[in-house]
Amino acid sequence: MITLQRVKVEEVLEIKKLLYETWTATYSDIYSSEAIKTVTTEWHSPALLKKQIKNQNIFFEVAKDGEKIVGICNAVLTHNRKVINIQRLHVSPQYQRQGIGSKLIANAIKSFPQASKVDLEVDKGNNRAYAFYQKHGFKEAGEKVFEVKNVRMPCIIMEKII
16 A cells, blocks of 8 residues: 655665666667766765755655655645645656555645646656646746756746646
8 A cells, every 4th residue: 555654864865776777768769878877976965965854845745655665755845835846756667657646746735735836847857747747737848958967857847826
């Protein structure tokens, strides 16, 4: 049975492992293994993850199958506390298409009842995630390019009015 709960600091290494697993499965056809390692090392460092976990203003939840972490979502309020920005939504490949991502998004939205909109960025090459967000009512709102140590990642900004 899948359960959802706030992440604990001591779970940071398991979260980092899940993030690397999902990035490799999702982006190995788009980015080199060196690029994936660079991005995941920068964006998912244990120090950064611990800081986000400890911040009570950041929604950071895990999905577990027993004791195993199989999904994560973190989000923060932006734009005068009216917009929820989903920073990460990752579900282990073998657990996808079971409603876990949908439940994580729903919990993130419930955590910020004062918000009127949700936004996020999705890599232009991540067609499955793009379709997932469209299915959940997100629409294209612009484009953005992230750069991490010479790795350029063109993204689509998607948003949903709530």
